[in-house]
Amino acid sequence: MLFAVVDIETTGGSARMEGITEVAVVVHDGEQILETFETLVNPQTGIPTYITGLTGIDNQMVRNAPTFEEIAEDLFDVLKDKIFVAHNVNFDYNFLRESFNRAGITFSAQKLCTVRLGRKIFPGYRSYSLGRLCESRGIKIEARHRAMGDAKATAILFGQMMRENEEIIFKSLRRNTGEAFLPPNFPKAKFDKIPQECGVYYMLNEKGKVIYVGKAINIRERFKSHFSGNLLPKIKDSLKSEIVDLKWELTGTEFFALLFETLEIKRLWPKYNSALKRPKRLWGLFQFEDGNGYQRFQIAPVRKGILPLETFFSHDEALEFTRGIISKFELCEKLCGLRKVNCKKMTDSICGGACTGEIKPENYNQRVAAMLSSLAETKGEISIELEAPEDFESVECVFENGILSKYIFRSDEKPEDNRLEWTVVPRIPETFYILRRFIHTLRPESIKVLAN
Numbered sequence: 001m002l003f004a005v006v007d008i009e010t011t012g013g014s015a016r017m018e019g020i021t022e023v024a025v026v027v028h029d030g031e032q033i034l035e036t037f038e039t040l041v042n043p044q045t046g047i048p049t050y051i052t053g054l055t056g057i058d059n060q061m062v063r064n065a066p067t068f069e070e071i072a073e074d075l076f077d078v079l080k081d082k083i084f085v086a087h088n089v090n091f092d093y094n095f096l097r098e099s100f101n102r103a104g105i106t107f108s109a110q111k112l113c114t115v116r117l118g119r120k121i122f123p124g125y126r127s128y129s130l131g132r133l134c135e136s137r138g139i140k141i142e143a144r145h146r147a148m149g150d151a152k153a154t155a156i157l158f159g160q161m162m163r164e165n166e167e168i169i170f171k172s173l174r175r176n177t178g179e180a181f182l183p184p185n186f187p188k189a190k191f192d193k194i195p196q197e198c199g200v201y202y203m204l205n206e207k208g209k210v211i212y213v214g215k216a217i218n219i220r221e222r223f224k225s226h227f228s229g230n231l232l233p234k235i236k237d238s239l240k241s242e243i244v245d246l247k248w249e250l251t252g253t254e255f256f257a258l259l260f261e262t263l264e265i266k267r268l269w270p271k272y273n274s275a276l277k278r279p280k281r282l283w284g285l286f287q288f289e290d291g292n293g294y295q296r297f298q299i300a301p302v303r304k305g306i307l308p309l310e311t312f313f314s315h316d317e318a319l320e321f322t323r324g325i326i327s328k329f330e331l332c333e334k335l336c337g338l339r340k341v342n343c344k345k346m347t348d349s350i351c352g353g354a355c356t357g358e359i360k361p362e363n364y365n366q367r368v369a370a371m372l373s374s375l376a377e378t379k380g381e382i383s384i385e386l387e388a389p390e391d392f393e394s395v396e397c398v399f400e401n402g403i404l405s406k407y408i409f410r411s412d413e414k415p416e417d418n419r420l421e422w423t424v425v426p427r428i429p430e431t432f433y434i435l436r437r438f439i440h441t442l443r444p445e446s447i448k449v450l451a452n
Contacts, residue, residue, distance in 0.1 A: 003028045003112070004082040005158055006092050007151035009055045011043050013091075013238045015098040019043025020068055021057045023096075024147035025078050026155040028085070030162045033155055037078045038148045040065040055145045072103040079109065083173065087130045087154050088184050088241055089113035110173055114154055114161070115184035117172065121165045127206070128185065133157065181227045183240040190246065194220040199250040199389070200260045203243045203272075211242055212272040215261035219248050235272050250389035255438045259397065259404055262430050283318045284308025290335075293361035294354060295368040297322065298337040310375070313433060324440040326350070329371040332364070374439070381405075381450040384442060398450070404431035 005026040012018035025037040040057070042065045052058045079096075086092040089111045100107035118128045125136055130150060134141055139156050143149030162169060182191060185206070194201075196218045203212040216222030227240055251257040265273050282302040287309045290296050299318045302308055312318040322336055332351030333339040343351045354364040381400050388395040393410045406424045439447075 001030065002034070002082045003030065003085045003158065004079050004109075005085045005151055005155040006079075006096070007086060007147045007154060008092050008095055009051075009057055009145070009147050010095060011045055011047050011051055015094040015237065018095075019045050020095060020099055021047060021051075021055070021062055022147040023071070023075060024151040025075070026148075026151045027078065027082065028155050028158060030166070031159065033152070035078075036148070036152075037075065039071055041071065042067050057146075068099045069103045072100060072105055076100065076105055076107065079107070082109065083112055084109040085112045085114065085154070085158055087114045087150070087157075089115075090184070090240060091237055094237065112158075112169065112172060113184050114158055116182075117161050117169060118157070119185070119187070120168050121161045130154065130157075181224060183227060183243045185241075185244040186246070191220070191223070194223055194246060195248065195250065196220045197250050197389070198252060198254055198257055199248050200257055200264060201246055201248040202264075203239065203270075204245040204247065205242045206244045208245070210268050210270050212239060212270050213261060213264045213268060215251075215254075215257040217254055217257075239272055252388040252392075252395060253386050255434070255442075256386050256395055256397065256407075258434045258438075259407075259431055262428055262434065263404075263425055266426065266428055283312045283315050285310045285312070285318060285322060292357070293365075294332075294335055295365050296335045296337070309372075310436065317433070317437070321436060325371050328440045329367045329374075331367060331371065335364075383448045383450055385446045385448075399431070399435055400427075402432040402435055403427050403429060404435070 005028050007024050008020050009022040010018050010020050020041045021043050022040050023038070026033055027035045027037075040062050042062045044067060047057060047059050047062070075096075084093055090113070093109075093111055097107050114130075114133075115128050118125070118133055122133070122137070125133065127133070130153065131141065131144060134153050134157060137157060137160060139153050139160075141149050141153040182188060198217045199219055200213065200215050201219050201223065202210045203214075205211050214222060214226075223246065227236065249260065251260055283299060284302040284306075285308055286298050286300055286306070288296055288298070297309070299315065299322060302311060310318075310321065312321065319338070322338060325331060326333055326336055326338070327350070330350050330352065332343055332354040333346075334341070334343055334355040335351070339346070342355045344353065344356050351359075351364075353359050379401055381398065384397045384399070386395050386397065388409055391411065395407060395409050397407045398405050404425060405427060406422050408422045409420055411420060
């Protein structure tokens, strides 16, 4: 069995957007180095100055170097039929696989990560970065942050791991261990503890700082999707290299999870969360009466001087809201601007004939009035009772003019829990849009009007 110990230098962190500037491969048989491969690579894009400061590789050095396409076949011959080994293996592997794909070559290999192996074989170190781990193991790195210097140091480290506990290495090679997608510094035991329930989760770096906040109906599956799918592709590699821990709060419902996620992002401003911003273009739902006396609605961009019934961040959000009120109040899709033909021609119609005159305007408009009355309730102060996590009876949220102002968990069995006191929160406008998105899905008896 042969191992290809690999290290690359790149112009940035995204395998899809950036290029490779240097590649080094050290072929190892588990006991010693057999051969090496090393080359600079022209990334066909500029090298940022901070990358030059880190690696010493500048634009002049790679100007006459071969492109990846020119070295692809030779590199593939070195790597094929070998176990792919690297420190933070997914970074190097994903970059090379993406580059091979662009060169028309399909590359696939079994992988071993010396970060993950190091945590198992050499437990107890404060840091498992290549520099710190090699320092702790007495391994000298000849040229730090250059591909061959790091690759040779990784190969020596890997040899020490083989001598210390080769069984862990061979066990890691067995298929379906369930660990392949995990970040290198995130233990499998921790992943197994992640609940498959609805809530908000926090990704933490080695300093214990929150670097990402998210919400999920199933926290474990969502966590896995960050690193095994295409979710957040631009930041996946960076996030994967930084995360060492995960914390969570169960919320009971997706509605409260969205509210709580919004509050926490605004409170913590994590590194990898996009800022919550209002879009430059707003959409509105406008109300008018047609020539036959029917109350109608139309989605359109918001313009100065014309006040919409409701305002939305996007056209899709406006459509979702409108479909919700159509379903709940049995409104006509044509009269709500979502259909050009009469509903009678469609099999999914629930309007009962308003668009064909089979229902008189005064009867149809009663449905519209009920919908408008429901919307009016959200403009004052309302209380909404929601399902809560297992340890609590319910969670009550209070909204003032549609914006979350406070919440409290209810329980008869845990009076000492501090969550049984009102939590007053900053007035964040985004909670208004979350309320409007879910208001029509809630049980009427769960909503109480407190003030208008």
